[in-house]
Amino acid sequence: MYLSVVSPIFNERESIPLLYEAVKKALGEIKDWELILVDDGSTDASYDELIKIAEADPSHVRLIRLRRNFGQTAAIAAGVDHAQGELIVLIDADMQNDPADIPMMIAKLDEGYDVVSGWRKSRQDNASRRLPSKIANWIIGKVTGVPLHDYGCTLKVYRREVITGFRLYGEMHRFIPAFANSVGAKIAEVVVNHHPRRFGKPKYGLERTMKVVLDLFTVKFLTSFSSKPIYLFGGLGFSLMSFGMILFLFLAVRRLGWGVSVVASPLFTISIMIFILGVLSIFMGLIAELLVRAYYESQDKKTYFVRDRRNVN
């Protein structure tokens, strides 16, 4: 299988036939593709629409129905788990993304990239959605070191190897490029179409931005320190210990100069507390190291990723 298009669906009854037709039209030139539609516990007639097209085109359309609404990320993960393509495209089902962009994105991928990310340059959502997302994109870019304009755009093309290696939790589908980057993927960004929502309702409000920022902490930790947590905790520990010690010495010297009792100063207690916090942080790092070993070794996970092999088994 060459190409899998995965689309999460929650109450998108009217858009489903349009999505299918648009995908079919866009992929006309590609003979080997599948469209994986994941019904994320829709409560409207989405599933009936899905059955119709799955029955009409069984060679292309695959259908997965989740038992309840698990959220967009989980629905995407279910689709990816079932995808057989060498390339995997993620796309929203509400027709805000345009399937017609897919061939152009694949062409870009073929220039030697592992991820091609869509950028909704003229985004058709309210300013109240666009501004927080602009700030979030900037922060995510700084923190992960992958400066994309539009993490939130679902329409992205991935080589199979860079998307199947890790599990997705919370709102994390948007961070797949950051995970991919951490395993050495090359990432490109292209401007894609974006349309106003014609049918159904948007499923999210502002609270999503907060979830995204919280997820960012996890992503940063997982991508930068998951195989070496003691570097983070230990680094923090050493800094705290040094700071505590310097504060202590400063107080001691000041006492020599001014004759004030060190013990009477609350700063004295604080300096010792900071020092102890540093020691604790290093111990926490050691515990995290144990957890990491359980994580990698129980699942036989590797701490490296291979791009290509020649003459080796």
Ligand code: UDP
């Ligand atoms: N979606 C889903 N499960 C959910 C919420 C959303 O599968 O719990 C799907 C939804 O049907 C759509 C896509 O995720 O195909 C993006 O949702 P939406 O258009 O509401 O988000 P936005 O375009 O505002 O980012």
Ligand code: MG
């Ligand atoms: Mg949408």
